[in-house]
Amino acid sequence: MSGDQPATRGDRRPAGPRVGMISLGCAKNLVDGEVMLGHLEARGIGVTAQADDADVVVVNTCGFVTDAKAESIEAILEVVEAKRAGRVRRLVVAGCMAQAYAEELRREIPEIDAFIGLDELERVAEAVRGELADHLPDQHGAVRLYDHANPRLLSTSGYAYLKVAEGCGNPCSFCHIPAMRGDFRSRPLGDLVAEARRLEAAGVRELVLIAQDTTRYGEDLGLDHGLRRLVTALLGETEIPWIRFLYAYPSTLDEGLFDLMAEEARFVPYLDIPLQHASRPVLKAMKRGGDAQRYLRLVERARATVPDLAVRTTFIVGFPGEGRDELDELLAFVREARFDHLGVFTYSWQEENPGAALGDPVPEEVKAERQAELLEAQQAVSMAINRGLVGRTLPAIVAGPLAEMELLTEGRLRRQAPEIDGRLLINDGTAPAGALVDVEVTEAHPYDLVGRIVRVVRPPSPGPRFLPVIG
Helix, strand or coil, X not given: CCCCCCCCCCCCCCCCCEEEEEECCCHHHHHHHHHHHHHHHHCCCEEXXXXXXXXXXXXXXXXXXXXXXXXXXXXXHHHHHHXXXXXXXEEXXXXXXXXXXXXXXXXXXXXXXXXXXXXXXXXXXXXXXXXXXXXXXXXXXXXXXCCCCCCEECCCCCEEEEECEEXXXXXXXXXXXXXXXXXXXXXXXXXXXXXXXXXHHCCCCEEEEECCCHHHCCHHHCCCCHHHHHHXXXXXXXXXXXXXXXXXXXXXXXXXXXXXXXXXXXXXXXXXXXXXXXXXXXXXHCCCCCCHHHHHHHHHHHHHHCCCCEEEEEEEECCXXXXXXXXXXXXXXXXXXXXXXXXXXXXXXXXXXCCHHHCCCCCHHHHHHHHHHHHHHHHHHHHHHHHCCCCCXXXXXXXXXXXXXXXXXXXXXXXXXXXXXXXXXXXXXXXXXXXXXXXXXXXXXXXXXXXXXXXXXXXXXXXXXXECCCC
16 A cells, blocks of 8 residues: 555554655764654654655755765656656655755756755655645755754664764865855753763664764853763763764864773774875865874874774875875875774865865876775775784674674674774674674674674663654
8 A cells, every 4th residue: 555545454554655765975964864754753654664665755865075966866866767657656855965956956856746954854744745845945054953852763773873063164175064054053962961861761872973073062052172071971971881973173172082081981992083184285275284293193192092092084085286295195194193994085076165166187087096095005004903803802782683694793893883994793602783792803804803702791772763752
């Protein structure tokens, strides 16, 4: 059965449309998707993870770089084809592309039935019911902040993201996120603690703090050492075993966080600090501070303070002004810094970028070659670091059966953030998803590790995946 007809006796599907969501892009966008799903659930509208079972599909788009836009358009067009074939009744587009390009998308893809901007997530029920046909979101930057009173349907298992702030105030020339998501604005500390407690009650074992610039948390609220104060409050007000944060901006990083990591076992020894480059001329063109030597000293101080600290970073290659000398400086920096995890992106020129006037002088094939060269250099570093873990027994969280090989169990060490770092493959011993275990590392690979469960420290905590409306 499909559509808005009432359910018949014996049909377990709820009355009204059944909604599926395709969520693309970053973890911040994923949280927005979970809030939209929560509003649907709260209004009694059925949601499904099976694309073939959906009457209405919401595509939660990303508009950060050209490839992300292309992926979003491809997902939209796939749903358009399903709609033409009669498998889908309605197509809703949400996320950053709806915020910034709804008018253009409506002209180019008239099969889209509704758009939802970043400031109107709660209107998703109207959209899927066909009540927003003539509506276009405000095409300017978002201004709202969603709080803990919003419902949320978690799409992750064992861990959850806590979005501590929205928007961004940094002037990076390669990024137009501020134009879509608006100025940087922090959520109140008490509001975040309240949501964290709800997430804990829902069975979350790992809380991942995120924002566009997480280390700037609280600055706009007049809080000194805002992120440190927030983490301290979360440690005191919850018993969530693992708390980590992502996206540290080097110029706003409070080094007092390192002392807190060293003191608090539940504050995961993990530093994600996207540096983007190491050559001063390239960083200057990117409108970012710092240089290789300052970054090296920062990483050295962090490692000297925090035992077993894992450090992750990301770089952009092929930015205007990057020649062979600048790339060689970056390669030397990577070999010396010895990052535990590293991501490399090629520069994506977009006319919306603040630095669009710099052009795009590096050919795409050269960008790809530089990306491969940097990843090859990092692979040797990662392999050496992972070999050093063999024989050690370390805390881990169980994710569940490995998708591609169910005889193996997938997990993560504290040094592996969800979705972005390598995996722990458990080939000896079992424990349910969400369990905290001690694992002896037995094999090392460039990105993944293999280990056996030594003991189950704590079984999974049962709880609802749906966080209902408060009040």
